[in-house]
Amino acid sequence: MVTVAEVADPEDLSHLHEIARRVARLPAAERLRYVRADRWIGYTRASHALAELEELFAWPERQRMPNLLLIGATNNGKSMIIEKFRRSHPVVSHADREEFPVLVVQMPSDPQVARFYTALLTALGAPLRPGMKLPVLEQLALRLLRETGARILVIDELHNVLAGRGEARREFLNLLRFLGNELKIPLVGVGTREAYLAIRSDDQLENRFAPFVLPRWQADEEACSLLASFAASFPLRRPSPIATADMAEYLLARTEGTIGELASLLTETAIVAIESGEETINQRTLLMAAYAGPTERRRMFERELL
Structure with missing residues (x-):
C-alpha cells in the first residue's frame, strides 16, 4: 500500500524554514529530536x-x-x-x-x-x-x-x-x-x-x-500567522494546512488560548506525523496526538482520585 507521504515529492520542502528544510532530509530519529527541542517562534x-x-x-x-x-x-x-x-x-x-x-x-x-x-x-x-x-x-x-x-x-x-x-x-x-x-x-x-x-x-x-x-490568544489574523510559523518550523515533508481561521479557532479552543499549550499540541502532532508517515499536521494527525488540554487533564486527575 502506498501512503500519501510516499506520493509527495521528498525534495520539495519549500513550505519549511531553511533550518527545518535541512532537518527534514535527516532520518526520523534526528527529526524527532529536533521536534522535541525548544525553539523560538516569534510573534x-x-x-x-x-x-x-x-x-x-x-x-x-x-x-x-x-x-x-x-x-x-x-x-x-x-x-x-x-x-x-x-x-x-x-x-x-x-x-x-x-x-x-x-x-x-x-x-x-x-x-x-x-x-x-x-x-x-x-x-x-x-x-x-x-x-x-x-x-x-x-x-x-x-x-x-x-x-x-x-x-x-x-x-x-x-x-x-x-x-x-x-x-x-x-x-x-x-x-x-x-x-x-x-x-x-x-x-x-x-x-x-x-x-x-x-x-x-x-x-x-x-x-x-x-x-x-x-493576553490569551484569539482566532484572528495574528493567530493564523503564528500557526504558519509553527508549520514552517517543524521538519515535516508535506505542508501542514493549519494557518486558517477555522483551524485557529479549533486549536485555540483545544489548548485554551495559551501559546505553551498550543506548542505542546503541535509538537505531539508533529511527532505523530513523522512516526506514522503522514508527514503533515492535519485533522487526522491532530486527533492521533497524545495531548489533553488543561481542563481535560484536571478532570482526568480528579477522576483518578475518586
Whole structure:
C-alpha cells in the first residue's frame, strides 16, 4: 500500500524554514529530536515585549529607574520571552570575574527575604556558608550585583509573593523598593495576574512598575500567522494546512488560548506525523496526538482520585 507521504515529492520542502528544510532530509530519529527541542517562534506581542526589555537595558542610570511587570496566564510565553532576552545578553567571562548583564532569579515559593537573597546569590554562582544572617546575605548580594555589572534584575514567578503572610508580603514588597533605590537598575517582575495584584497593593510600587500584558490568544489574523510559523518550523515533508481561521479557532479552543499549550499540541502532532508517515499536521494527525488540554487533564486527575 502506498501512503500519501510516499506520493509527495521528498525534495520539495519549500513550505519549511531553511533550518527545518535541512532537518527534514535527516532520518526520523534526528527529526524527532529536533521536534522535541525548544525553539523560538516569534510573534508581534513577544517582539514588543522584547523591545520594551531592550529599552530598559539601555536606560541611563538615574535616581528612579523604570520597571516592568510582564503579566500573562500560566504557559503563555513569559518564560520564553525572558530566556530569549537573557540569551541576547549572555554572561561574559573574564580572568577574575564574570559579568551578568541580565540576571534572572526565581521568586521562592515561600517569599522570605533571606530565601530570595540566597536564590539571587545562587544565580550569581556565589559560595554560600550555612547559617548566613540576613544582613550578611544582603550586603553580599548588593556587592556582587554591582561587581558583576548587572544591568537588569528579572524576578520570575513574582506572584509567589501572595503565598506569604501579611508581614512577609510587606517585607518583600519593601525589598523591591529597596533594590530599585539601592542598585539603580531596572527591575522586571514576571508572573500571572496575581503578581499585578501584589504590586497594586503597594501604591509606590504600582507607580514604579509599568504592566505589559500577554493576553490569551484569539482566532484572528495574528493567530493564523503564528500557526504558519509553527508549520514552517517543524521538519515535516508535506505542508501542514493549519494557518486558517477555522483551524485557529479549533486549536485555540483545544489548548485554551495559551501559546505553551498550543506548542505542546503541535509538537505531539508533529511527532505523530513523522512516526506514522503522514508527514503533515492535519485533522487526522491532530486527533492521533497524545495531548489533553488543561481542563481535560484536571478532570482526568480528579477522576483518578475518586
